[in-house]
Each structure stands twice: as C-alpha cells, then as structure tokens.
Amino acid sequence: MLVKTFGSAVFGIDATTITIEVNLAIGVNFILVGLPDNAVKESHQRIKAALKNNGYKFPGNEITVNMAPADIRKEGSTFDLPIAIGVMAVSEQIIADRLGQFIILGELSLDGTLKPMKGILPIALQAKKEGFKGIILPKENAIEAAIVDGLDIYGMKSLKEVVDFFNYDSDVEPIKIDILTAFENQLNENDVDFRDVKGQTNIKRAFEIAASGGHNVILIGPPGAGKSMLAKRLPTILPPMSIEESLETTKIHSVAGKIAKEAGLVTQRPFRKPHHTISDVALVGGGGYPQPGEISLAHNGVLFLDELPEYKRTVLEVMRQPLEDRMVTISRAKFTVDYPAGFMLIAAMNPCPCGYYNHPEKDCMCGPGIVHKYLNRISGPLLDRIDLHVEVTPVSFDELANHQPKEGSKEIRARVVQTRLRQEKRFVNREGIYCNAQMESSDIRSFCHIDEAGSNILKTAMDRLGLSARAYDRILKVSRTIADLEGSENIETQHLAEAINFRSLDREGWAG
DSSP, rough: EEEEEEEEETTEEEEEEEEEEEEESSHHHHHSSSBHHHHHHHHHHHHHHHHHTOOOOOSEEEEEEEEEETTSOOOOSSSHHHHHHHHHHTTSSSTTTTTTEEOOOOEEOOSSBEEOOOEEHHHHHHHHHTTTEEEEEEEGGGGHHTTTOEEEEEEEEBBBHHHHHHHHHHOOBBOOOHHHOOOOOOOOHSOOGGOOOSSSSHHHHHHHHHHHTTEEEEOOTTSSSSSHHHTTTTTGGGGOOHHHHHHHHHHHEEEEEEETTTTTTTOOOEEEOOOTOOOHHHHEEETTTTOOOOHTTTSSEEEESSSGGSSHHHHHTTTTHHHHEEEEEEOSSSSSEEEEOOOOOEEEOOOOSOOOOTTTSOOOOOOHHHHHHHHTTHHHHHHHOOOEEEEEEOOOOOHHHHOSOOOOOOHHHHHHHHHHHHHHHTTTTTTOOOGGGOOHHHHHHHOOOHHHHHHHHHHHHHHHHHHOOHHHHHHHHHHHHHHHHTTSBBEEEOHHHHHHHGGGGGGGOOOO
C-alpha cells in the first residue's frame, strides 16, 4: 500500500514542496531514502516514540519512505510530522482522503507535542502558488503562515490534534488575520524619534539627504558625540515599508528564525547592529547549511557598523560586492543560493585610537603616524562606496540645556517621502531602481546634468582631493538627491558644493 503526504524545504529564501511517499510491505524494516540528513534519519525514533506515547501503533511491517525530489538534500526535523502522518495513513489509522490538500510541517517531541520551526512564510507562499488548500503546522508558527491570504492555516499543538483533524474528530477552525489592518496599525510605531536629539543640525541634514536618496553614510567624531544615538533614529525617517517590502523582509527573517511568536509581518525597517568581532560568514551569510547573514537581515533597512576600524579587514572587504549589487551569492559545490542585501550602510568611527584627533577642545594623544595607520584600516574602495562622510562634533552645553521643541522624525519623514516619490517617477521605466543611490552610470548621464560652473567646481574638487571615478559618481548622485529635496529640476552649484562638502575623509587635514 502507498500513501503520499506533502512537506516543504527552504533553500535560500524560497521553498520547494517535498512529496513524501510511504509504502507498506512485508518485512520488519524502516527505510528512509531521498537524500535525508542526520536529523531526518533520526525521525524514525521520534515518530515511533510519539505514536506509542499517544496510544497509536507503529506498524511492524517494512516501511519505505521516499522524499522526492530525491536529488535535493532534506535538512532538519520538520519532516517528522508528515512522515508520521504518512505512516499512520498507510497503516489505516487515519483517513487519507484529505492528505493531498495540505502541506504538513512540524518536529515531534517524544510525547507527541509539536515544536515550532523557521522558514514558514516562504513555505506558505509556495503552497499557495501550487494550489494547496492549506497548511498544518505547529501552533506557534500559525500567525506567520496566516499572512498569506487564500490558505487555511491550522495551528496544532500535538500529533493527536492532527490525527483527530484528518479523522473528522476535531472542530478546529483555521486561523484568520486581517493582514492589511495589522500592517497599517504597526507601520508607524517607533520607540525613538529625532525630536530627542539636541543640536547636531548638520548631522540631521546629512541623514535627511541619505534617507531621501538611499545613500550610505560614515560618521566620524569623538566618543560621546551622539553617533550611535543618531544612527539608531535613521529608520524613523525612512519611507514606511510597502506591503511588498514587508513580505520580502519577513521571508528573510523567517528563514533565519528571527520572527517573534506573536508577530506575523515585519513592518518596521530592520536596524541591525552587529558587534565588531563578527565573522565574515555571520556578516554576509553562509555556513554548512547556508543562512542569511546580517547584511541580508538588514535588507530594506539599515546596517549599522559602530567602531568601523575595529572590524577585521576581511569582514569589511566582503561587503564591497553586496554594496554594489544589493545581492549576495553563497556558492557551494552542489548548489548556490542568493540572498537579497539591499541595505543602507551607516558606519561610525572615532578619528583616531584616543578619539580626539581634530577635536575643537581636547588634544589628541596619538603619536606621529598613528592616526594615518588607524584610518588605513578602512580600504579606499570601501570608502568610495560610502556617499556621505560626516564629521560629528560634540554638543555644547547651551544646546543640551535648550528645551525648545525640535523637529521630529514625522516632519523629516514627510519630506523624505516626497523626495522618494519624485525619484520613483523619474525611474518609472527603470526596473530595479527606486532611488538615486541605485543609479548606474547610464542613469547618471541621463539624470545628473550639470552646467559649466558646476563642472568647474567638480573638476577643482577632483584635482584637489584626488577623487576616484566612483567618488565622482557618488558626488553626482548626492547632488541629485539634494536637488530633489529642494524640488529643483536641475543640479545647481550649491547642490554640488554641499555634496562635495560631505567627502570629509578625502580632504587634506585628515590623517596628516
């Protein structure tokens, strides 16, 4: 006798439906084929114990389980439940007439309870695409799966509940949530606000430009000047996430197991702040069983690298390609996975080891050549990929003591949203480009025209600062964003001058 159930496996951020064929024959063996890993092979013992501890019978015949397609490696313990249901169906302990309508997922405890899993959202999206009626899965994962409209999601606590469901002994109802209402209710929830920031007008201006054009930023200043505080508030002025961005971000966090039990969608732009001891693999993703790294978890949001020179040079260099391509590819001998990595990079650093180089009041204690050596920990190619170099100066007592109301994130975000709308209109015929930072060379030639006066200013800056061709493009992109903020159709000389002013690390006086 042969019975089929259906599970699912996640590769990258996409899911593949796995057909589990269970055959009962004469003999006393349990055979599991279809390229299972050790966790899948061990399901035999978990299933056997779970069935017996819940009063069900594990067949004494030969059982052959095939997991198709057989050339894809099956990983993890989430195939316990579909295999167990297949075994019970083939031994006629449950009614099998509805098995083909559902994706079944879940790890079994020895007492038959179901344990939560990760990667649910891509599985649900694939199930809907392939026409399944619904998904049966652990109760803790039900809200995440219910994000996908058009599927019946049944959150179960134990094997017994699943058996009762298929035997028509249960009146359990599918979980339903109003995803659009939930999305809108959580969209503008922020714990921090730019209204809390005292002084630092030039930094707020730089962040407004960065948010408007999607530009990368590096903050250079002494300890305690507010670099981390400012960076933490950047997501509050970025445009609210669209439902498409929210779903894409949620898929990545789901695969990485970062979705909270009570949460369905990721509605706030991610803010990731990895420690400077992070490894290459943890940052870009990978491992024996590839998982998204911090740059992918920051997709559609902000990646904040504090104390940038303290990161290992190899860690920083692996970011160069994702910063350009907005995608990271993890290659293995038998497969390749792609993870999105469209993030804004915000870096912060002290100007020297003691932190007080170029400080207006305190003297730098670093010896000759130390500052230059410290800054050289960051490679030129990486700095070229950062559009705005911003000097952060200490806040004065008068500014700290000033309690007059400051402009908040809501007002700044309104201007950012209007600027982004201008850019969306400009790039309406350019697939994959939504903001100025994403422009390629051809787009810069088309949309970043400058007059003769502007050309002379830019030429002088290039000659004096020794800027690279990539830095030239970055200045034009930032100038385009500044012009968009002011509603100007053309890039004026003042826009270019302000953009050039945001290349602090290229100027003489830094690092001797």
